[in-house]
Amino acid sequence: MVWGNISTYQHDFNAQADVKSSFRGSSVSDSVTPLKTNSEMSGAFSKPMPWAGGGSTKPPMANNYLDSHGLNPGLGNAGHVSFPSAVTAAPTQAARMANYTRFSPSDWSASNIDHYNSADASRNQSERIRNEAIRLMREREDKTCMTQRDADRRLGERLHDETFWRSELQSELERNVNETHQLEHMRKNLERALAETEGPMRVNSECIYNREGRKGIDMVNDGVENSLMREVDNIKSCQDKMKRTLEQVNHQLGVNRNARHQLERDLANKDHSINIDHTCHNLQNTSRAINLHGGIEKVDPNVSIPETWADFSNRNIQASQSARSASQRLRGDVDNLITQCANEMWSHWNNTNMSFQQRITESNDAHNKLQSHMSKTMQEIYDQEKHIEALKQAIRNKGNPLKVAQTRLEARAHRPDVELCRDPPHHRLVEEVGQIQESIDLLNRKLNEAEMSHQNLLQNKARLEHDLKIKSNSLFIDREKCLSIRKSFPVVSLATKL
Numbered sequence: 001m002v003w004g005n006i007s008t009y010q011h012d013f014n015a016q017a018d019v020k021s022s023f024r025g026s027s028v029s030d031s032v033t034p035l036k037t038n039s040e041m042s043g044a045f046s047k048p049m050p051w052a053g054g055g056s057t058k059p060p061m062a063n064n065y066l067d068s069h070g071l072n073p074g075l076g077n078a079g080h081v082s083f084p085s086a087v088t089a090a091p092t093q094a095a096r097m098a099n100y101t102r103f104s105p106s107d108w109s110a111s112n113i114d115h116y117n118s119a120d121a122s123r124n125q126s127e128r129i130r131n132e133a134i135r136l137m138r139e140r141e142d143k144t145c146m147t148q149r150d151a152d153r154r155l156g157e158r159l160h161d162e163t164f165w166r167s168e169l170q171s172e173l174e175r176n177v178n179e180t181h182q183l184e185h186m187r188k189n190l191e192r193a194l195a196e197t198e199g200p201m202r203v204n205s206e207c208i209y210n211r212e213g214r215k216g217i218d219m220v221n222d223g224v225e226n227s228l229m230r231e232v233d234n235i236k237s238c239q240d241k242m243k244r245t246l247e248q249v250n251h252q253l254g255v256n257r258n259a260r261h262q263l264e265r266d267l268a269n270k271d272h273s274i275n276i277d278h279t280c281h282n283l284q285n286t287s288r289a290i291n292l293h294g295g296i297e298k299v300d301p302n303v304s305i306p307e308t309w310a311d312f313s314n315r316n317i318q319a320s321q322s323a324r325s326a327s328q329r330l331r332g333d334v335d336n337l338i339t340q341c342a343n344e345m346w347s348h349w350n351n352t353n354m355s356f357q358q359r360i361t362e363s364n365d366a367h368n369k370l371q372s373h374m375s376k377t378m379q380e381i382y383d384q385e386k387h388i389e390a391l392k393q394a395i396r397n398k399g400n401p402l403k404v405a406q407t408r409l410e411a412r413a414h415r416p417d418v419e420l421c422r423d424p425p426h427h428r429l430v431e432e433v434g435q436i437q438e439s440i441d442l443l444n445r446k447l448n449e450a451e452m453s454h455q456n457l458l459q460n461k462a463r464l465e466h467d468l469k470i471k472s473n474s475l476f477i478d479r480e481k482c483l484s485i486r487k488s489f490p491v492v493s494l495a496t497k498l
Contacts, residue, residue, distance in 0.1 A: 155281040159274060165313045166270040172317045173263040179324045180256045186331045187249045193338050194242040199490035200345055201235045204228055204352075207482040217467070218474040224359045227352040234348045238341035245330075245337055252323070252330050259320040266316050342491070349489055356483045360475060367471040374464045381457045384450060391447040395440055402436040405429050 103111075208228055283290060304312065409429050413420070 152281060155277055159277050159281060161310075162270055162274050162277065165310070166267060166274065168317060169263055169267045169270060169313060172320050173260065173267060176256060176260050176263060176320045176324060179327050180253065180260065183249065183253060183256065183327045183331055186334050187246065187253070190242060190246055190249065190334050190338065193341070193491075194239060194246065196491040197235055197239050197242070197341070197345070200349060201232070201239075203485055203490060204231050204235065206485065208232075210477050210481040213477055214470075214474050216470045218363075218470050222359055223355045224352070224478070227348070227355040231345075231348040231352050234344055238345060241337055242341065245334055248330060249334065252327050255323045256327055259316070259323040262316045263320055266313055270313075345491070346489060349486070353483065353486050356478055356486065360478050360483065363471055363475050363478065367468065367475060370464055370468050370471060374461065374468065377457055377461050377464060381454065381461060384454045384457060388447060388450045388454060391443055391450055395443045395447065398436055398440045398443070402433065402440070405432040405436060409433065 208225075211225065211228075279289075409426070412426060412429070415421075
């Protein structure tokens, strides 16, 4: 009987059953159930294994056992091979198949000796492991204690370093704060000095405006006006210097605040780190705050090494020291600038006042001279007017003699015939009329000249009066309006620097 397409596991079981049943002489058909045919089997149960019978003692095990797990894809369902089973095999072949499953006595003894040796080796290995474990526990305990003591020592050293740098940062922070306060105080002084420069500028502008009220010839570009212009330029120059210096002070205050912020941040980090390291340094094996944190040693959150850590604080301190040095130099520059501006403004202020006084003296002298000339001119006008009246009277006095001479000539012209003689009286009368008329003409010319001179005197008088008014106005402006408001220097903070 030939069976085909039976599974590996089922084939092995049925093969053993067939061998036993053959020794008992039983019929295979009584103990074996019918199996599925090739067309009804699939998957792992559909992979046949060819078996060569005959004189071989090899049991009918299928080589496609691996293929049932997908490891021998070359066999699979490639073919349907029929092979003889143990049920249909001959008795000699069945006996050989049964001997294949037995062990020899030497195998049995070797197995026992192997078990003894394995037990001895296992005990020796266990004892060795116990001894090594005890030694290892002692070594690890000692090493753990040493490592813990070394960690405590290093934590203490770290705390000392952190305390040292914290002290340095705290000292530098205090010095930075003090320097910043001094610079802020100096900035207030500079701002007050800058604001007080508006006082001289306002006085100067008021003087320039008042002097625009001068009239006529007194609208002159004199020394006072030049001094006022130089004073304005000096005040504007000082204001520009103060504004630039104020910008530098504000920038330096920003630098100081930035350095202070870095110091405070570093100091806060130091305090936090000191608290953590102090807590870690005080931890012991009996502390309640300890716990296991698996894998924490594999995490590296550090961002610095001791060199860069110390260099970071050192750079912050150096940056603060550099800012303090620049701040100190700037405070000196501000103080010098305030003193320099005070001296320059005071010098220009005095120069302008001296120019005012000099101009007032000149104007006063001119005014006095004009008054003197005015008095003389008035006297001359009075004298000239009297002289004109005298000339007019002399001209009037020549009227009657002229009338007498002309009346005589006219009367003698009525003489008859030959009596109309050109005698000496006639010549004398003609000469007299001519002489009187010449006298009147000369007197009239002198009268005209006197009148013209009188008009010229009147014009000069008017000009002198006008000029006196101009001089009086200029004196009032320079002396009363300008110099009176320049008696005191209108800068308190700058005056203290003088």
